[in-house]
Amino acid sequence: MVLLLSIIVQGLPAITSSSHFFTNPPAPEATEAGIGPSLQGSIWVCCGCALFCLPLGIGTAIFLEEFKPTNRWLRRLSSLLQLNISNLAGVPSIVYGILGLTAFATMFGVFGSDADPWFEIGTTYKRQYLTEGMEVVFLPVEDRDSIPALTDGMVAYKSDGSEVKLNVIGPDDDFPDDDATMAVSVLSDAEGGINANQAWYSFRLPFGRSVLAASLTLMLVILPVIIISTQEALRAVPSSLRQAAQGLGCTPWQVISNVSLPAAVPGIMTGAILAMSRAIGEAAPILMLAGIVYITQGPKHLMDDFSVLPIQIYYWAGLPINPNATLNFQHIAAGGIIVLLGILFAFNSIAVLIRQLATKRLT
């Protein structure tokens, strides 16, 4: 309670004093810093996580609970699985972070590295040149390794898309006299820098330190929790309901999709939402995966760099405290904590609401 009060006292000025707290990127000055990109990052990672986790978790639970094996050996296997899932629920999340880094981010190194992926889609490359007149021109290229041979009169593009004709200065040529030609002049051996444009659907193997890798890692963290809570919910459905359905001639699938699952939905949703609120508050596995603490934009696609709220808070809380300033990074961190607490509180209220409203008497 004291802790909560002190957080609110410290954090409220941060939220209220800067009108851009929710949209600004992190900044070196506490007065300008905001949680924009990390909040967006958190939302992206969490949505991605839910997308992968819910079907897989609920499906696994249905399989384990509704299709109990009759064979003695299979039954042993099933109880072994059950034991493993309960154990996995207790593994510290940092361990999943290490696993996620090797399994998703680098993929054991079999698909090359982040900088040179084995498979890529939705990425177009261009070479960026700074002309002798300090203007920026681009030449589209096939892949990241190709270096175009520069010729006089070659068409290049400026950043607004307009075309310009390049003037190439050979090793023995003189520089042009007028500024207009200088603006489109490049040395014949000019160093163009590779530049990647990624579309919204871009995808690559390995995933690298991307939103997708983080989502999958968090999926590992909360999957056991979701499986166990779904199993509990299914177990709570009275067997009389199932027997009635079976008695009416339903196939096992019909029993599940029409009877058990609908009856268990409130329990499943509650468990899933609580698991998601754990995922949104995790810092350790993400820190292991991608410890970015300064980023100016939220992610644009699943392969993008990102930061999440807990990491931003963790970094800010460790910065030196300036006793003379009215607004320190500690206050900004406290502001971030309030936002995170708000999200968690909202999640939990939804869970409670679902349980209250959707639960029907089944017996």
Place this chain on the structure above:
Amino acid sequence: MKRVFTWTLFALVVALGTNFGTNANAQGIADLEGKIVVDGSSTVAPISIRASDAFRKKCPKVSVPVGVSGTGGGFKRFTKGETDISDASRPIKFKELKQCEENGVKFIEIPVAYDGLTIAVAKNNSFVDVLTVDQLKKIFRASKGDGSFTNAKTWKEVNPEWPETPIKIFAPGTDSGTFDYFKEVVVGKEEGASIREDMSVSEDDNQLVQGIANTDGAVGFFGASYYFSNQDKLKAVKIVNPATKEAVEVSAENIESGKYAPFSRPLFIYVNAKSARRPEVKVFVTHFLDNAGELAKAVDYVGLPESISSVAMNHFKRRKTGTHFWDKDGEKKEGSLTELYTAENILSLE
């Protein structure tokens, strides 16, 4: 000749762009696009973040995310060519150098600021004012199993005139460059020597500050910037310079002049030479170096003397790759940054 002309023009435009944002030529640079991946030491990160933030105002389409994987973690990625710039609070290790060589990663080594390591005690500690390096060894080293060295458990064992208060040590995490640097000075390469293990370790420097300020007989070490902002709670111990035998206080002047030895350390950025061919990286690093002094001061570090920063600029312009701190047999070179950081002293990778 042409190259020199290009670079002069380039430096001129960057300088103009820095001073007058409305300059027509700066508009050209503002069109630059791309992403520069920076990762590494959390000690250097505040400088990089400041540089990145200032750069964003100049080239809004270039994103420069800064990560804090730690100096070692940053180098692990850098040696694989995953990052463009690696922040480091110590020079590259020989092992990391070898990995760079294996993976064909060449780099330009650039010091950006000095950081003073502060040995601090609580404000109300009345007896500790000055410590020598030998006394620090007595305090921080582990006892040897054969009994040839035993560390001090109380302050009386360090100096007979001091009270018999037990020593409590607060230290930063073992993965940090700060810890590595302190260990190198206090423990060195002596056979069988190591740092003691009965210390309170925290990755969060604010916790170290709290711990030292509120514990009787506590001592600890961390970057000087944490001392500068907590002078009301802490007392920095003067360190006897082993060369001049003079007790020196931690201050910006003493760190820059090199008097605060052996606990002033240079902070580096390592730029991947292949990435440095990209225009946006070139502009960013040039911008970084031009403003390094100011950036350092803004985060309570100490700017480099002109003599070193001009060498650094020159190294980057001429793409002088390699390290200044190792010879090719893996022997670490001894000396101050001014002595070591010269073009003649460079060890290039094959």
